[in-house]
Amino acid sequence: MTSAIDLDKVARLIELPCDARQLIERPGQEIRSTLNIIHDGSLICADAYLVIHCSVRGPGKGGIRLSADVDLAETGRLAELMTYKCALSKIPFGGAKSGIRLAPESLNSDSRTAMIKEYVHCFQPFLTAGIYIPAPDMGTDSSDMATIYGCTHMPECVTGKPPRVGGLPGRLEATGYGVAAVTGMAAQDVLGREIVGCSVAIQGFGNVGRWAAQFLARRGAKVTAVSDITGCAYSETGFPADELMEASVNDLSCLHERLERDDLLGLPVDILIPAASGQTLHAGNSSMVRARLIVEAANEPVTADGDAVLAENGRVVIPDILANAGGVVASYAEWRQAKSGEVLEREQTYKIIEDRLGRAYRAVSSAVRDINVDWRIAAQALAVNEVAQAMVERKWVFLR
Numbered sequence: 001m002t003s004a005i006d007l008d009k010v011a012r013l014i015e016l017p018c019d020a021r022q023l024i025e026r027p028g029q030e031i032r033s034t035l036n037i038i039h040d041g042s043l044i045c046a047d048a049y050l051v052i053h054c055s056v057r058g059p060g061k062g063g064i065r066l067s068a069d070v071d072l073a074e075t076g077r078l079a080e081l082m083t084y085k086c087a088l089s090k091i092p093f094g095g096a097k098s099g100i101r102l103a104p105e106s107l108n109s110d111s112r113t114a115m116i117k118e119y120v121h122c123f124q125p126f127l128t129a130g131i132y133i134p135a136p137d138m139g140t141d142s143s144d145m146a147t148i149y150g151c152t153h154m155p156e157c158v159t160g161k162p163p164r165v166g167g168l169p170g171r172l173e174a175t176g177y178g179v180a181a182v183t184g185m186a187a188q189d190v191l192g193r194e195i196v197g198c199s200v201a202i203q204g205f206g207n208v209g210r211w212a213a214q215f216l217a218r219r220g221a222k223v224t225a226v227s228d229i230t231g232c233a234y235s236e237t238g239f240p241a242d243e244l245m246e247a248s249v250n251d252l253s254c255l256h257e258r259l260e261r262d263d264l265l266g267l268p269v270d271i272l273i274p275a276a277s278g279q280t281l282h283a284g285n286s287s288m289v290r291a292r293l294i295v296e297a298a299n300e301p302v303t304a305d306g307d308a309v310l311a312e313n314g315r316v317v318i319p320d321i322l323a324n325a326g327g328v329v330a331s332y333a334e335w336r337q338a339k340s341g342e343v344l345e346r347e348q349t350y351k352i353i354e355d356r357l358g359r360a361y362r363a364v365s366s367a368v369r370d371i372n373v374d375w376r377i378a379a380q381a382l383a384v385n386e387v388a389q390a391m392v393e394r395k396w397v398f399l400r
């Protein structure tokens with residue numbers, strides 16, 4: 001049995017009951033299915049996974065990842081991280097994740113809709129009973145969530161829907177908004193300066209990276225580099241906010257300067273934001289990082305070995321379960337909206353994210369000072385403690 005976090009260290013810090021540890025170490029439910037569709041006259045079979053890591057604090061919440069690299073182990077680790085992300089932000093959800101092992105590029109619009117409908121068909125009991133509430137993740141978007149809503153007819157079954165069909169204004173940009181908010185707090189705390197004028201490099205220019213760049217630029221930061229899978233664009237003076245909204249990495253590198261993709265990691269910036277995929281910062285490249293502050297917008301972007309190198313070099317890493325929780329906080333607001341019939345404004349969504357992440361940030365920051373551990377361990381300890389307390393309160397475990 002393994003865990004996505006350093007459970008030994010965390011267990012020592014919070015005196016985690018053994019029974020609670022056992023329940024955390026093994027996922028509550030793991031379901032594997034095969035999705036079959038016809039695409040251009042040929043059969044496509046894709047493996048699909050649903051892992052509900054822990055539902056002691058509420059129904060399982062987590063996105064659906066559509067990618068050729070998805071597997072059960074990754075889905076399980078991401079589900080576990082969702083348990084801690086929800087616990088740290090104190091939203092009443094458990095942790096879950098789903099994955100479809102297929103390259104999104106291999107589908108056209110019709111076969112993609114067929115694949116999502118097939119997904120709903122396979123996992124229907126979990127969706128309609130409210131046991132698992134999906135949202136978009138890498139490779140899926142609001143249009144896929146609209147398809148899920150269309151199949152279930154229940155707006156509270158899925159979040160990340162387009163605003164016209166029960167979605168939340170501001171949900172699309174929520175993760176990036178939260179990343180920018182947390183980065184602002186960490187700039188003050190860790191770098192001892194306002195975010196205005198801080199230079200930032202962002203690895204990954206998809207949903208999360210682009211919106212984080214946009215909101216950081218609006219807060220006065222100087223976004224000097226962005227990269228995607230194809231390469232890196234650089235501007236020593238910082239890209240204008242409107243270009244960050246409209247242009248691709250290739251467009252930006254034509255307008256400014258082009259660098260090799262991974263050159264971004266070694267740029268002399270104040271803040272580095274990995275917002276691409278998992279494990280992009282590892283023992284092999286972390287020593288080139290010159291930013292003092294690293295904010296994990298992606299899930300699991302820094303490996304354990306990479307973390308050790310960064311710590312040795314005096315870098316501070318703000319962990320994923322704190323930095324990218326804006327999306328799940330907004331999902332919670334969307335779920336409440338669906339249940340109550342109330343309709344929120346975009347600015348209300350931003351305020352909810354800022355408040356929730358602000359509280360979580362202050363709790364982690366105090367723990368870093370009080371127990372003298374790094375930000376990742378402090379965030380994990382607070383989250384696991386919250387989960388363990390819920391297990392005691394629901395009598396899943398007893399204190400001996």
Ligand code: NAD
Pocket residue numbers: 136137138139175203204205206207208209227228229230261275276277278280297298299300324325327
């Ligand atoms: P996305 O698919 O929209 O964007 C990913 C981007 O990363 C693309 O621009 C891609 O070209 C780029 N990329 C991939 N590998 C790269 C590499 N080696 N170097 C540079 N760029 C690379 O995905 P997303 O929704 O923005 O998610 C990004 C990360 O954030 C994932 O880890 C995801 O799990 C996490 N996350 C997403 C959300 C959300 O609401 N979308 C919420 C929380 C966490």
